Amino acid sequence: MAFVVTEACIKCKYTDCVEVCPVDCFREGPNMLVIDPDECIDCTLCVAECPVEAIVDEEEIPAEQQGFIELNARLSQQWPPLTQRKDPLPDADQxxxxxDKTKLLEE
Structure with a gap:
């Protein structure tokens, strides 16, 4: 079991979660982050740090967000690790x- 970054992260890319991750399981894409499920140790530290509540336990992910389990696994193999906090995207607060931001995901 692992944690999953869901649709709420798209076009925001807050990185508060990265700072608290003890195993560096976050990967950075153009407009969102994902979690490498092979690296995640289910510590839950990142969940409380996400200001848009985009990080969800794989076992508790809503039905409409189930596709993000596969998406995190796939993109975590393509995108580079992110190990330090960065500023969010300029219009993240907006x-x-x-x-319904899935169509805006940049792979």
Whole structure:
């Protein structure tokens, strides 16, 4: 079991979660982060740090977000690790809470 970054991260890319991860399991894409499920140790530290509540336990992910389990696994093999906090995307606050952002994902 691992944690999964869901749709809420798209176009925001807050990186508060990266700072607290003890195993560096986050990967950075153009407009969101993902978690490498092979690296995640289920410590839960990142969950509370995400200001848009984008990180969800794989076992508790809502039905409409199930595709993000595969997406995190796939993209974590393509995107580079992110080990230090960075500024969010410039318009992150405008995108926070906006639904239906999956089509805006940049792979």
């Amino acid at each position: 995108w926070a809470g906006v639904p």
